Amino acid sequence: MLAQLPLLAALPFGQLWYYLPLLVAISLVYGATRHELPGPILRHAWHTAVWMTTFIGAIFLIALVLTWLV
């Protein structure tokens, strides 16, 4: 059923890997602007990456539900 939703069907899953390099770079640079030592930088980067992915995933889910409702 999910696969029949237009949004999922139109999603270019093969191009989602473009997200990974950006996620890694943005998280690490952002973490490095907040801390000086490697440990806190990596911890902050991990939390930023999780937060970004969750945020984007939440928006995707909202769009998916709206598509399903309409």
Added chain:
Amino acid sequence: MNEPPKKPAIPPVESLTIDLRNPWIAGFLAWLWPGAGHLYQRRYGKGLLFMACILAIFFFGLVLGQGRVVYAMHPANQDPAVGAGFGGIFTKFAAIAPLPFWLQAGTGLPAMPAVVQRMRVKGGGQPLFNNWMAPPRTTQELNSWHRQLNQRFDMGVLYTMIAGILNFFAIWDACAGPAPSEPVDPKKKKDPKKDDPKTPEPKPAT
């Protein structure tokens, strides 16, 4: 009676001080080449981290767009009109160079061949570097790049723009040191300074 000094409830933590040397030189070097400002400040780890992350996504975007996604001049027949008011600020910038280039230029030297190409083309010469970062001659040529590269053109522009934005963060870090950080653990929200000992106090150059 002399009372013995009371032990603090929370033992003092070791703080880290950073010698920013000359923040203006560091900031300029950080713009010129991502990470160079930190290397100048002897903050080698962060310098290499910034260099690797920012240059990697800049050049990855450039390769994705086959060297065409960074250009500093509109096609000859596509000069945008300059508007008025607050929005006019953007159109004024856009009249000088395409708006994406203003962000891409944040990476410094790696984006500067586009400026060389602009000067060459404006002077009536042929572009150098096998047309890398050369501006499109006409709107039709720009459209053909979009058709040919499809989404890779957009992704290339996005990657190179984000590289420039990230370098602005790195420049700020080189000039002023790490920004005050919120503690990651919600239990530690009461006193961020005490609980995040590894966030140093930036020390201005003497």
